[in-house]
Amino acid sequence: MADQNKEERLAMLTRRRLFLLCVLTITLLATQSFVQVLGANGLSLLNVALIVVFVPLAAWLAQSFCTLTAGALLLAGHRIRGGDLLHVDPEDRAAGLAPHLPRVALVMPVYNEDTARVFAGVAAMRDDLAALGVASRFDVFVISDTTDPDLWLAESEAWRAESARDPAALPPVYYRRRLDNTGRKTGNIKDFVERWGGAYGAMVTLDADSLLDARTIWHLTRRLDARPRTALIQAPPKLVRGQTLFARLLQFAGDVYGPLSAAGIAFWAGGEGNYWGHNAIIRLSAFARWCGLPKLPGREPLGGEILSHDFVEAALLRRAGWRVEMAWDLSGSYEEPPPTLSDFMVRDRRWCQGNLQHGHVVIARRLHWVSRAHLLTGIMSYLTSPLWFLFLILAGLQGWTLSVAEPVYFQEGTPWATWPISREGEAAVLLAAMMGLLFLPKLWGLLLALADGPGRRARGGGLRLVGGALVETVVSALIAPVMMVRHTRFVIAILTGSKVAWTPQRRTAGGLTLADAVRANLDVLVLGVAATVAVLLYAPTLGWWLVPVLAGLVGAPVLSLLLDSGEARGWGPSRGALTIPEDLDPLPVLSAIDAHEARFKALLAAAPEDRFRAVLVEPETNARHCALLAEIGEESRLSAEMAQRAEVLAMRLGPGVLTRDERRALLERADSLARVHEHIWAADCDAAPDAGAPTAAA
Structure with a gap:
């Protein structure tokens, strides 16, 4: 056993060295190329600022590429070895049920x-x-x-x-x-x-x-x-x-690239x-x-309770x-998945605050360095957005500077001309390489999905699988600048003291109009229009390079409307596009959930006020609820005065007049419930002709 553990440690050490070598090599090569492009005619302060921002972004892309590529290789080896890991051996089942x-x-x-x-x-x-x-x-x-x-x-x-x-x-x-x-x-x-x-x-x-x-x-x-x-x-x-189309895009990406x-x-x-x-x-x-x-330590949002636990x-x-x-x-x-882009952003705002809080935790004593790496990865998943935003601003300033600056051919004290050096070819190669770090892992995932015969057929076939990957890639590229702006706003808000509220996650999409979409994305739209005008007027050479970014910003309302509204017509399993295997061949646990959900919806079809009235009026329901309160063994945090007011209102005017908080205050106190229940029964008994028990109508 000791030898086996030693071999496992050595194997993991080798893997980590290879991974770190991959990340460092890509980061250094990308940084070197970027410095050469910017420094062709000397480095200005603006160039230095661009390099400082570029280095962490290059490292982020490098670690993502190396992680996903290593995952692709691991999955490919797993596919070659084969085997149904979800099979349960009867002997193992018997052993696992030992008393x-x-x-x-x-x-x-x-x-x-x-x-x-x-x-x-x-x-x-x-x-x-x-x-x-x-x-x-x-x-x-x-x-x-x-x-x-x-x-x-x-x-x-x-x-x-x-x-x-x-x-x-x-x-x-x-x-x-x-x-x-x-x-x-x-x-x-x-x-x-x-x-x-x-x-x-x-x-x-x-x-x-x-x-x-x-x-x-x-x-x-x-x-x-x-x-x-x-x-x-x-x-x-x-x-x-x-x-929704947004949800189906998320789950298609998770299916093909998530593993x-x-x-x-x-x-x-x-x-x-x-x-x-x-x-x-x-x-x-x-x-x-x-x-x-x-x-x-400190106040919220960066201090206080840990959100991302x-x-x-x-x-x-x-x-x-x-x-x-x-x-x-x-x-x-x-x-x-979250049903809409708006719901995704609401959840991301909470996660952003939780991950930024980890800045306190990452420096804690005696943490394993890999644990620190996980925490830093979570922090950087949000900090990269303001870094990209800053990088684009600096790049725009650089483009404007080059467009208005007059070339200087003769330096003081030099008798011959100094010709400006163009690095457009090297810049194009560097951009292509950086795009490769982003998109090659998608290709690895697509190739693995295409090589899996049953999985390929369950996704609608090879052509539809490729088509779905293209659609997901294009839409993701358009969403990326919107998320960059949103995440930048989240980070700034958190760093300036704005904390998030604890709200339940919405699971279903609501109706969205174009006016709603424009209002929700007005800041992004204004920024996109302003950036487009600025680029066309002052840095037109950057126009083609920034088309995906500007298109995503200017088209944010229409994109949001398309992704958030209603059903994903034409993209569901009936058409084969954006289909995942679980759509056409779900496991039994997935197949059963719709029937169970329909059963519970039928069970809970009664109006909420009828359910509340039953707790007050029906002896059995009242007793069950009071028994639950006794098992909880806690005191209500709502004020006793509110519960007393709810008692009086329920007795004199009926339960229908109570507000939500008053209903909650009454339901959280067994003694209050008992008094209201006894009052209703006593009143009904006094009103009954034979002074008997309350009727079913009561």
Whole structure:
């Protein structure tokens, strides 16, 4: 075993040396070429500024290219070796259900989500685990931070229906809603670990839109069983079920190019991998001991509570000596894409703040250097946008300077002419090389998809696969300058003290008009028009070079309208374009979710006010809700005065007059609920002719 571990360490050391050599070589060659182009006629201060900005951008492109290329090579070797990794051997299944092995909890935190979609995913995964024959080792927890009282009651009703469905065959499902939302998602998970974590050996963390095939859950569990020094194994999630054109573009890119990223990170990270916040299995004893998150020094947005907790938790586990691994070779791990570009930006704003906070963490003591690299990568994923923005401004100034400057052929004290040197050819080669760093990994992913016969056919065939790749590449190039401007604004806002609000993620697209699109992108449009005019007037030689950037900025409203509006007509599986294998040949867990979602929508079809009234009026419903409050064992954070006012209003004017906060205040206090319930029953009994129990109509 010691020899094997030594061989693994040497192999990983070799991989990392090759990776760093690749990144450094490309960065140095690109920088050298750039200096030669700019310094042909001497270096000005403007040229020096361009070089200073160019170096980190070149290093960023180099690391991305090397990571994705390494991932492509790893995937190609994996394809050659073949093998169905999702197959579950009956003997392994029997061994994995041995009584001495610890149980595993599937933990889904939710916050004001679509209740039908949440419990449809839970139901589909429970069915899949039962069908595989491994349900006895797993429990499911829906842990809610929902603040909307109507959604809270819907969650309770959906949970009761799901927990009653074939309890002997399916994994048990539990539900808990916190009254105190301290710590957001991190605090929600912390509460679960402290209350129930001791009963489980591991937890599989899920998002509200997560979906994991039972065989993937099983393989993650068995890998953790077999690797006692591993604390976390991340299964890279794949985007599915997108409806809008934007969502389908995202999931097509994730399908064709996404595996390269996960495999590439695994290539150079090894046991110092990363955590993406969900669709991962975590050893609870290690997590409970080492992953308590401190508050960062200073005020929000850069200080205070850590928003992007996952990278930090992975770094803390590795610092404590535990392995963190990437299961790049496992499929069957899914999530859903943001439906629109606008929703994507809302999520990115939150992630931007969380990643920039990691500037405090990256300098923490005793972190592994690979963990620091993960943190720096997350920070640079947003800082590169203002760097690109600054680079374009400096390049524009450079072009303007060259257009207005008169050439000087005779220097003072020199009797012969000095002819200006043109480096346009070298500049074109450098630009082509930089574009190659961006687009060659897309070609690697496309070639791997084309070489996979079944996968190629499931995507509509080779021609449609190539066509989808071309469409995705063109649209991504147009979106890139819009994202550059947005990310630049995010970074500036965060650095100047603007913090993000904790809002639920929208899962479905809404109607968008051209006027809405113009208003939402007015800043980008104005910037694009101004930049176009400036380039044409003062630096026309840069015009052709900047066409993709200017077109994306000026066309932002139309692009947003096209991507965000309604269904992706003509791009769905019926036409074959932008199709992923899960569209035409989904795994059973994916096939089942639509039917379960329809079932829960029918279950929850009653109006929210009727559900609230039932808690106040119906004895059984009232008793169940009060029992849930007793199990929570927390005090409401809403004021007692609000609950008292809600009591009086509900008794005198009826529950229909209460505001959302008043309904929540009433629902969070069992004594208030009991008094309102008793008052309604007493009033109905007094009004009844025979002084009997209230009628069903009451």
